[in-house]
Amino acid sequence: MAPLYLFLLLSPLLAAPAIGADEEVPNRYAVRRAPPGGAGVNAAAQEYLDPTFPLPRPPAAAPHCTVPVLSYSFGDTYGAAPAKASYAPPAGCPAPWSLVVLTFSAYCAGDQYDRVAAVWLDGAELLRTTTAEPTPDGVGWTVRKDVTRYSALLRSPPGGVLSVMLENVVNDKYTGVYSVNVSLEFHGTPPFLSSSPAGGVASNDPEAPPLPDSYFQPADLIIPISDGKGNGKNGFWFRIQNASDSHSKLVTIPSSTYRAVLEVFVSPHSNDEFWYSNPPDIYIKENNLTTPRGNAAYREVVVSVDHRFVGSFVPFPVIYTGGINPLFWQPVTALGAFDLPTYDIELTPFLALLVDSNAHDIGLSVVDGIAEWLVDANLHLWLDPSSSDVHAALGPYQTPRLKLSRHYSTRLLDGKFKIKAKRKSSFSGWVKSSFGNFTTEVETELKATSYVEFANEGRNKTVSLEVKQETKTLIRADTRRVIGKVEKEAKYPLSFFTETEDGENGTSIVTVSLSHGLNVETEFETKGFENKEKLDDQQTAMGWMVVVDHDVVNGSVTTTQTYRFSDEEREYERMIDVMDGAVLSDNVTESFSAMAGIAVV
């Protein structure tokens, strides 16, 4: 057994006996074991992936341009300003576009931790991503994201600046340098210019005008809610350090705005990377531990307008590739790690507060958050083309209270910590533009249950998080008739069990079994158009690893991922089985109702 003082000297960042055992679990690790099959000097780099629905292929006849924007190697970039490149829309493919895809390709060889990265255009975030952990033979991967909704930014005249931040540390031990290419791919004429969808159906009901076509298209204007400076070492991220640390930006929006949606980007790091497994402070204090990873296991991101609550969400618990057991995420990453989910808050009911040509404060904070959360947002605005002023008023506003119940019991290093959270809110507001007088009603219900149990003197840990968030949005015409409806239900269950045992020569053997899911159902209805989308993404993983300090030196794992997506026209399913870094099977089943055929690969 390594004596404790040696541990203290070698590892100042872990200068205390951590939770329970002498290791904090879950934790972030770097894999330093030989790659499976032996370290071949000329072994090919392995391709890593996060299975998602393949982006729709546009019609072959549509014009198509690819703009390479940035190519950069992120070596020892910690504390450096973001990498920058100038951007101009392609002359050969003028706006509007049916589809714009951002491609983020990366390659890295050596030893390295996972890192967080983001891509911004003129301070508005387009992609939040994390890196795969490299092997000595190298790993490469490509993230493709549909960024059509940012058309307003992408079509802005030349002079645009694209920035990429990736905070990496390179030294004698951690050698991996991340090479990154970012490009944008533009596809031609959107279908709404050739055939009219949704709200474009001619109305024979003069008393209930349909929602305008533009309502369903990308916003006319996007205002970044980010740290405007962006040049210094902080990038454009707001860095939230604690529960009372709220970050905000003052914005003045056009008085012709008839619809507004705030899209929030968020990722937790350092002491809150594994927030869903943090014990309450009382446990840390009772056991004389000094770990900063406390404040119990509930977090909620809150959005405010002029300090008034306008929406919130429990963030989906993304596990980065070094997290819990990094061998699980080779070569299939954890859900969302390459393209972190973003969260839309409908602000249309609150337009009355915003369209007065004055500056207003849009704020972001994290309930019970500890250092640190990287947060920013994009304010998507739709403008009335025929009038410079809308009229608007805020309707019933039910002050939403967060109901939190906590039940903690501790006995030395053992403990059971249960939290139940519930928040219900309902907002309404009308906006009269040249399109008509539309009332938007938004009802949300958020429920979460968090359970963390430490047993066997803290060596056995059970973590379970269940989140369900329902949002119902109704749009009514002057006559009170419903002319648009969106119902969305998101659920994300996460559970895992870890057992830590002492191995030989100061090693720990950590055994983990994990199950993680993301289920989102969206139903959308408007005059002449209906759609139902279902996403069901599921991972299960189990196995063991041998850990020295934060290095994984041996282990064996299996991971299974099942990704299912369907809407009215398509069904797509992909099932992948992985063992010790090798893909054992990768089955894709696809069907399109238009083709009425099933392709099995």
Ligand SMILES: *[C@@H]1O[C@H](CO)[C@@H](O)[C@H](O)[C@H]1NC(C)=O
């Ligand atoms: C980036 O682009 C360059 C030039 O096309 C290419 O040589 C390199 O392999 C690319 N790197 C990645 C990580 O895609």
Ligand SMILES: *[C@@H]1O[C@H](CO)[C@@H](O)[C@H](O)[C@H]1NC(C)=O
């Ligand atoms: C929260 O963080 C902010 C920003 O770092 C700091 O100024 C403030 O003192 C902190 N508050 C508490 C209660 O720790």
Ligand SMILES: *[C@@H]1O[C@H](CO)[C@@H](O)[C@H](O)[C@H]1NC(C)=O
């Ligand atoms: C924590 O420290 C206090 C004061 O030194 C001591 O009385 C107590 O027994 C310690 N508790 C544990 C669980 O070690």
Ligand SMILES: *[C@@H]1O[C@H](CO)[C@@H](O)[C@H](O)[C@H]1NC(C)=O
């Ligand atoms: C710890 O976990 C192991 C493996 O599941 C189990 O055999 C053991 O009984 C557990 N110990 C306690 C005290 O729960």
Ligand SMILES: *[C@@H]1O[C@H](CO)[C@@H](O)[C@H](O)[C@H]1NC(C)=O
């Ligand atoms: C818009 O509709 C709401 C709800 O029906 C109504 O209360 C309001 O007076 C209308 N506004 C105008 C300017 O007509």
Ligand SMILES: *[C@@H]1O[C@H](CO)[C@@H](O)[C@H](O)[C@H]1NC(C)=O
């Ligand atoms: C533990 O260390 C000793 C001395 O360095 C070595 O002989 C032994 O093989 C090591 N055991 C393991 C399992 O690595």
Ligand SMILES: *[C@@H]1O[C@H](CO)[C@@H](O)[C@H](O)[C@H]1NC(C)=O
């Ligand atoms: C890893 O563990 C396996 C199974 O216990 C063992 O056979 C192998 O020798 C270990 N490898 C190393 C490098 O310790």
Ligand SMILES: *[C@@H]1O[C@H](CO)[C@@H](O)[C@H](O)[C@H]1NC(C)=O
């Ligand atoms: C893929 O299909 C094969 C053959 O039908 C089957 O044996 C395997 O279990 C499937 N894999 C997954 C992950 O479902």
